[in-house]
Amino acid sequence: MSQLAITSLAKSYGALKVFDGLNLEADAGEIVVIFGGSGAGKTILLRLIAGVEEPTAGSIEIGGHDVADIAPEHRGVGMAFQNFALFPHMNASDNIATPLRAAGADESKVAVGVAKVAKLLKIDHVLNHSPRELSNGQKQRTALARALAASPKILLLDDPLRNVDAKLRFEMRLELPRLLRQSGATVLYVTQDYKEAMALADRIAVLANGQFVQTATPEDIYMRPATLGVARLFGDPSINTADTVIETEGGTHVMLGGTRVPLADGYRGFAGREVIFGVRPESVEIGSTGVEAEVIAVTPLNERTVLLLQNPNGWEFLASLPSTASNIPEAGAKVKASFAAAGTHIFDRQTGERLHG
Amino acid sequence: MAELGIAKVDKIYHSRKGDVHAVRALDLVVKPGEIVALLGSSGCGKTSTLRMIAGFEEVSNGSITLGGKPIHTLPPAARGVAMAFEAYSLYPPLTIGENMSFALKSSKLPQAEQDKRVKAMAGMLEIADILNKYPTSVSGGQQQRASLGRALVRDAGLYLLDEPMGQLEPQLRAVLRGRIKHYLREHKCTTILVTHDQTEANALADRIAVMEGGVLQQYATPAELKARPANLFTGTFIGEPPMNVFTADAKVSSDTVAFGVEGGATLTYPAADFSQSLREMLARTPRIALGIRPHALHLGDGPVKGKVMACQWLGDQTHVAVDVAGRTVVSVSQERVSRAPGSDVALTVAAGDLHLFETSSGKAIAHGGTLA
């Protein structure tokens, strides 16, 4: 039985519909990342689960019980907020102790509980500090500690790494999985950083246009995106696209920039379909065959090098190669590019859905 | 296209709480047509430097020259500098198109040429469809692109770009970086780019000036910054994820050099991997800071043993965090790697990928077996 079940959940503010018909189940101990752009309604979804806002329609079950009539304080939920939401008039220790005290634990138990979670999050040395004396990273850890302190069954994390700098974000991203597993809670984690989503999630639920467009493992999301929209949201640089038509004369293929690019035979059934050809930059291979292109610019990206390529017909696309690769061309060079099947996807031009070849 | 020279420039802000030395004795030469990034975290002095070049701040000491002529005493408008502002600073009563052509009005270009330029620039920055809209009715990313376009469309001796891509839509960023770099190259624009984002600096710049505490830490090409950081600050600042740093004790014998790393592991290499002079130096001062980039730390057989904390695949690379004697060590692989959390793992690093720094000053001692 799932720990958290959301059925046909809808929320509107007057005429403004945030989302409609959301369905999601999460097992005990599972980490589900809610991924979407700003304004997608991710935070509102967490608020509905926490009970501080009411849904317009649909139901939320926690541990098999409908929680519609249960007040937030009785739902057994822990939550960490994007802006930390620490109580400014209490020190870090009292902040973390809040859920323990509210549960009626005696002070000796509270002290033990606070010490334990503070040690886990490496903030035991700043427990006496008030929130304004804490660095951003410490604030964020205190907020997490407070959410974890009472060992909630459901843990709601609202983009907790958004307001800390890149280095801390990276450190926390590596630390979080162990921390969350130890808590044993079912975690709903909201983010708009695809790397964070892929790194932390057991499953990712992509929220866009008021719907879960795809709910799947990181591998499925990246390798088998349901729609072009999902494919665009994951990957840096973003997936290359080109409008084309599937042709079957002399083997299934599409024409890209005047060059014939063969497709797997599975796409034969879509002959004549207007499609969008998508290929991830890291699946673009520079070699002796394929689509002709001129290297417009070479831009290093971490340990990779991104090439901006332009086909004589005007099609512009990116290739991302490991910086250690031996065949990185210079700007102005004429090259040929082919596309590895693993990162190549065909989407219907009308619906944006991925065609299964 | 002109050479920019910054010589012994200081910027001191006087305030009641005491003087703030925002920029210290800065020497920097930007060659004609070169793209240089001023890179650093907030408060490092990069923005003060930019404002002094643009003429919004006076220099406290030193001189700034453009094409050989001193410009630091001229008013901003007389300096022949085009600037894109971080806060966009578009003129609200003008449309995006009018904003972009505004700076061309005073030039003696024929109207048709002006229109052609604005159109081409708008196409390059993907704002051709919003030229008739007003700044307040378009998104932040579009405003930023318009502000960038307004600066680039001009003919100027120097282009100053202040965090020009921070608000760009992620899906557009990589393509626009490529196009802008291409444009700056084609037009041989001498450009200074101020940014806190090393990805942007690496992607666009020919050379990067890393600043911290008002002091220029290193001025080098992106590749050199990565391969031969001048000190521990640049070493750990440049590179994502950041360099792993350990305190280590070198032990030099006749045929090996060994590094005893905090936590117990020992990295042993043939003496031939290290130059004679470096070995002599290590024999004299064995205590060093050892830097290893995550990309150089490979999973497999090796002397460093630990337990996998997290193994995170990001689509085009895998980040593996390993707990080595209570410390988190990061290894990055370009491949997809799966290791269960908690499993044992060994790490290895080639001698050529070691960066050695002085423990006290942080100054680089050696990179890849030869003295820095």
Next chain:
Amino acid sequence: MDHSSSLEKILRSVAITLVLIFFLFPIAWIFLMSLQTNETILRIPPSLAFTPIIDNYTALITGQLRTAAGSLQLNFMQNMFNSVLLSVCSVALSLVLGVPAAYAFARFKFRLGEDIAFTLLSFRFAPALLVLLPLSLYFKTLGLTNTYIGLIWVYQLICLPLILWIVRGYFEDISPDIEHAYRIAGNSWWKTFTRISIPLAKPGIAAAGLLAFIFAWNNFVFALILASADKQPVTVGALAFVTASGIQYGQIAAAIIISITPTLALALYAQRYLVEGLSMGAVKG
């Protein structure tokens, strides 16, 4: 940047001194008056040389005023007591009613919410005389004329809008997430209100309470019309010094000094607290 030269600094101090003299002179002058007899006050030309006396103060405190025309009974201490009672009770009642109302206006969107809030504020726009006439008629009918309860009620016109609007702003500045966090941690809404919202809005509540107190204390016209001698506050009571035999400047001055002392003390005490509260930046967390 601070480019100020020493000349600028001197000019600035001179300007500040002038402003200070301008504002403090009346208070200093009145204080000096309160230590003199009517004769020394009124002599021509005026002089700063006089023998200070405390007779004016003793007269106020004992309630016996001896003038050239004879002895006069004074109610000043009763007036003082009335002022304290009316102001304290009015502010207290306003806080009890206004703080929860301010919270409701800040947190919940409800039908006519903005209109109700604005209507309450508009009480401050209308001149008091506009409502006084009908009020005095109602009060007669209800038997509220010349009662403390009646006056405290009328004083709500002064205090409630102030408290409502100032405190509302403070509540709006508290991120709802902070309250949500406390509730999710396992606390009821009432506990959240008393342990989180109220403490965080405390600087605002204190500021509003103080302002309301000063306005209530300084009110004149409500009490003049709706209360007779034994319920009147000091503002109205001071009229008693305008006697048939002349105006008792010394006593008026002493009365003013005594009557501004509580508000001045409160303001000075609260100033420290307000500055601390405003600079805390706590609410933004």
